[in-house]
Amino acid sequence: MTTGHPTLLNILHYGEDQEDATTRQYTKHLKLMFKKRGYADRHLDALDGTLDVYLQVAPKFSKKNACLLSQISNCGITPTTYKQYQSDGRRLIESYHGDLQKRRERRSRQDGFARLQAVLPDLVKGRLIKPNQPRTLPRLFDLARAREWDMIDITRGRVISLREDCLNSDEWGRVKQGAEFLESPRFYRRPVASFYATISSTSCCA
Structure with a gap:
């Protein structure tokens, strides 16, 4: 019906x-x-x-x-x-x-998310992150962009609020995986941290 x-x-x-x-x-x-x-x-x-x-x-x-x-x-x-x-x-x-x-x-925007995605292949190549980890990010990035957020706007509270934008539990699971990757100590370990600092500062000046 x-x-x-x-x-x-x-x-x-x-x-x-x-x-x-x-x-x-x-x-x-x-x-x-x-x-x-x-x-x-x-x-x-x-x-x-x-x-x-x-x-x-x-x-x-x-x-x-x-x-x-x-x-x-x-x-x-x-x-x-x-x-x-x-x-x-x-x-x-x-x-x-x-x-x-x-x-x-949204995917074509040249924002903080795009700058992060641009360096991810180098981080994988340098074995600083696992090859499958970047795959958890696109849905998180898209939902954040739909709310007009940039990389520097992502907080744990805002990620939690994205639950209402997800179609089902599987999609919400992917969003959480992406957020957990961004919060993981491995992501912030040098020189990954230096990449992220550059991305964030560039985004702030955009």
């Missing part, structure tokens, strides 16, 4: 009407995933086309989600294919609502 929102079927039709190849690919993959999962048009027309509803239908892939792993196996697709279909479906929904464009604009 919809609540006045466009339905998932409306969003599929929107994607089919677009001329650019990328959006059409998003649409193709979303249709394939729904078909594999057994959703007909009548089912999609009864579901709100919101990201919240979509993530209930097609949750983000997790090796810990035994139920999802079983469903993927029953659909006859690989986890890699599911991840591609799921992420492209999310992008189509975000494109429809304008959220994808807004996130890309």
